[in-house]
């Protein structure tokens with residue numbers, strides 16, 4: 484069953500068309516990896532799904548929340564946002580909050596949980612991202628990989644139906660990439676519904692149920708990892724893969 488439905492999504496920055504009529508459905512439990520050259524609109528697509536960017540046109544539905552971009556009301560956008568959690572390329576942690584507080588903040592503020600319940604969830608999540616002993620650390624005391632595991636922990640704690648990952652490893656030193664991808668594989672095995680924008684092709688091959696290849700603000704082709712990576716149909720996909728494989 485479709486958890487996410489996107490219809491005819493359009494987004495421009497000034498006179499530059501960045502998303503040019505995207506249609507996409509993602510099923511519950513499905514793991515979708517979005518590939519494409521730099522500037523093809525991958526991050527913008529992800530950011531439009533929860534209205535971090537405001538699209539000009541298009542319909543977004545996540546679970547029972549639905550927003551028509553042309554007439555989007557704040558209240559509907561807030562409802563839609565609660566169906567998603569977002570993992571940022573640069574972690575986007577609060578620098579003046581501890582690791583634990585970075586996770587509990589959204590639970591108390593967005594979900595209205597009591598401080599006690601939020602701490603209980605926060606400590607459980609810290610433990611599942613392997614950082615139980617760093618609850619009181621400031622982000623500046625953590626490595627990039629650890630900070631991103633907190634970023635992912637924060638998204639896990641929200642327990643939203645749809646998790647969005649925007650190049651979660653691209654700001655990391657190469658030796659830290661592995662620990663973050665391993666954590667994402669755990670989430671994938673739990674069958675969380677995930678859309679991941681990444682340049683990590685081996686991860687895409689191993690984890691994705693479906694790969695979407697974008698270029699010029701359009702979905703050019705999509706299919707299983709074998710279909711898209713081993714037998715691409717479009718010349719643009721072939722040209723991209725020749726550069727990255």
Ligand SMILES: Nc1ncnc2c1ncn2[C@@H]1O[C@H](COP(=O)(O)OP(=O)(O)OP(=O)(O)O)[C@@H](O)[C@H]1O
Pocket residue numbers: 496501519520521522523524525526527528
């Ligand atoms: N806030 C913004 N203001 C103006 N232009 C933007 C903004 N965000 C993105 N763009 C432009 O939109 C285009 C698509 O950007 P986007 O970040 O979605 O591409 P991408 O496929 O994720 O690229 P990359 O792999 O390099 O991150 C680019 O030309 C970019 O410069």
